[in-house]
Amino acid sequence: MSSEVARHLLFQSHMATKTAHMSPQVFDNDEKQKKENTRSLAMSGHVGFESLPDQLVNRSIQQGFCFNILCVGETGIGKSTLIDTLFNTNFEDHESSHFYPHVRLKAQTYELQESNVRLKLTIVNTVGFGDQINKEESYQPIVDYIDAQFEAYLQEELKIKRSLFNYHDSRIHVCLYFISPTGHSLKTLDLLTMKSLDSKVNIIPVIAKADAISKTELQKFKIKIMSELVSNGVQIYQFPTDDETIAKINASMNGHLPFAVVGSMDEVKVGNKMVKARQYPWGIVQVENENHCDFVKLREMLICTNMEDLRDETHTRHYELYRRRKLEEMGLTDMGPENKPLSLQETYEAKRHEFYGERQRKEEEMKQLFVQRVKEKEAVLKEAERELQAKFEHLKRVHQEEKLRLEEKRRLLEEEIIAFSKKKATSEIYQNQPFMTPGGNVRKDKDRKNSSFM
């Protein structure tokens, strides 16, 4: 609660400094405005537009806020616990397995409400990071995910009928990179991952499970990490120091990076209060004790002081960079060939014509190919038909020949039969003649006998 009071006091002192510094500021503004051709006017009474920031805030309250955090770190390093502790609630609970073959990203959205502020919080966790034996492909899914969110926003922005004001912004506003508390230096995987992410997202490195390091080791570890980051050219997020109110505190926090954090949702009795802590046989590590770890600093910086700046940076720097690269990839430029400024519209149109021409040509090609194929197929079919016809003819002929031959044979056979029966008839007559003169009965009997034989 004291932080709440402190914050309100901070804001009021900010207002006081603003009005106190009005005269030198007005002078500067005059200079600036002379360049802009606008004049500064003194008013003779109270107009009432000092309520403008309140109007803006009211509108934002109605719309709600959106904040997306990406947690990158090895399995079991304490990402989910830290998020739970940061937002003082129990999000989903199960531990992930160590045996995933690839790194996947799992996003979950929660709606939080504090007094009248509604926050849509999206936590994206890397599942299986650092678990594989071959870690070469580990960071690519993360980069792809971030790019995919930018792409989705870009697509929405480029649409003709768009609705940006109620678009659920899924772009990652901050990446919490969890460094394991070895006490020595950054791992190669860490360096590689951070290097590939630093131009796409605001990175805040944190040392996880900081209760495993002693204070002196911690100091050396932090210095080592920061020097490694600097020497490898990794750009981490620097808390902004351009606004007087928060400049001092931000600058001092910049010196404490990376934050050594401990996360815990378990409550332990210390003194006569219940605090969030981790209990060991040798002592109790209190999460919200600034002497024990930097958790409070992280929460201050991440949520209370710089949430808006993180979102702003994401939108005006990282997203714009992505957009510029993407549009240039598509071949669109701001300057035409004669160095006259082209509009996106014109280049887009030119590209569209080109594309249509290309498509037309391809269509023609395909048509011709199709026609040719049809012709070929037809030829083949004709050939087959002809063959079949020839075969048929041949068979018919063979058949005919067979038939003729068979006819011939039959005729011959019939002739033979006739000849044979003739011969039989004549031989019977010859047989009956010698038996006619002696006894007629005997002959008759013999005839009868012979005829029964015949």
Place this chain on the structure above:
Amino acid sequence: MDPLRQSPSPSSSRASSPRTLPCEMLGYVGIEAVLDQLKIKAMKMGFEFNIMVVGQSGLGKSTMVNTLFKSKMCKSTMPGLGVPTPQTLQLQSVTHVIEESGVKLKLTVTDTPGFGDQINNDKCWDPILGYISEQYEKYLQEEILITRQRHIPDTRVHCCVYFVPPTGHCLRPLDIEFLQRLCRTVNVVPVIARADSLTIEEREAFRHRIQENLKTHGIEVYPQKCFDEDINDKILNSKIRERIPFAVVGADREHIVNGRCVLGRKTKWGIIEVENMAHCEFPLLRDLLIRSHLQDLKDITHNVHYENYRIFRLNESHVLPRGPGWVNLAPAPASVPAPAGPQASPGPPKVCWWAKDNSDEEC
């Protein structure tokens, strides 16, 4: 006062909110500090507001602007001082930066001397519509650049105050024609000018008749009914809608009344106090424009009118930007050229009214 609440179009279903789980927080986290962060950021950046006043000469437009912002924004023309009424409609813009309690406001007032002053006032709204479209065009050009500025300067007209002469009868044909065209591209707030020439009863009758006229001709003035977000907005805006158009009196001189120093007009029969609700409705107008709905005006301009313009521009694929016919601010010697853009034609509206019509309209 969040504008544009309507069912999401099917194309945006992909981007609509994913499944969210409501969560209970067990203690104070500090999320509401983001409001302070917003305020600080807004105060650092400053605000911008562009207002346009339209009406015949002599209705007190410049005086009204001066009264609204309590400073000498525009030079109010006094009769008989030899300033000739311009022969053609010219648009003049002045920009001032005013500051109050640390809040910086960059205010641009566009005046339209010569509106409706000619014998033949046909198409006298074209330069105004052209100017409004030109501002949208400028913003669009900035927005579609590859390398964009961090903060695109916003010169789009957020509000157009239309001054209706106090005839006491009803809206004139010129008023109706102009309002019909204008309400589709910009937020219009009609006011009854020089209301000190009407008695209270005449005022009410006049107001009533104007409201009927507006309804008959389908003119939706600000605050538009279709953009009421929730029940609170509805109630608040209905109250305002009952009183539109406000009967206002402008004055930039101060007089002593009952020991107090007030802005007012001194006549032989009394002093008309500008900020007295019993005398005129100037406070309502001031509250609407500045104290309560300024952000809302900007939001509707950005989310509705500008988007409509953008859809329209991106759908016509062959018109070059900066084509001939856009009106420049400097006064043209010849008569005002009719813009080649499609804003010129009356008849079927080229710009789809967001709430009513979701289909594309080809030009």
